[in-house]
Amino acid sequence: EDQVTQSPEALRLQEGESSSLNCSYTVSGLRGLFWYRQDPGKGPEFLFTLYSAGEEKEKERLKATLTKKESFLHITAPKPEDSATYLCAVPGSYNTDKLIFGTGTRLQVFP
């Protein structure tokens, strides 16, 4: 069964304290892995798409990496404005028109 698992569920960081969020997946023939950011009361906002193992993408303090079984979202020297829920998603194995989301990691960065 296709599954996306994110950990930890919640993460509290001090401003400047770097860390990583994990997204592990079980799908056959991965056709992209998406990272989204969601602020409270708003719709998810696209961050990155990764297509193959070894690929990396960066945006400001965020860097996403991909292996054959998981993806990491590394946050370097976070600021309070990075506080949000981070979601990852993959297309389904047998129906790639469907998108399967993880339950997200809620990140709080304190000054």
Next chain:
Amino acid sequence: EAQVTQNPRYLITVTGKKLTVTCSQNMNHEYMSWYRQDPGLGLRQIYYSMNVEVTDKGDVPEGYKVSRKEKRNFPLILESPSPNQTSLYFCASSLSRDRDNEQFFGPGTRLTVL
């Protein structure tokens, strides 16, 4: 401005009273989708549409209907809402059925069914 709009943003209704949540996008996107988001369960896909008059079920379609008569609009219909459909709903669109394309999400509709 490129965007996905949903209406209403907030709705409180009673069991059994039919309702429609509208979704519209101005980006000429082919692919549109509806999700519900519940605490601990994350985003789950309800229905999606790959183009006009083409729709298919997602993971949790029971109790919902959709239609895609025009490319820009993708309304979500609850014929007889029940309390377990109380949730936060998001509409999303992307350029094509190719899943490599990022999805743009609407602002959400918070529905309460009493």
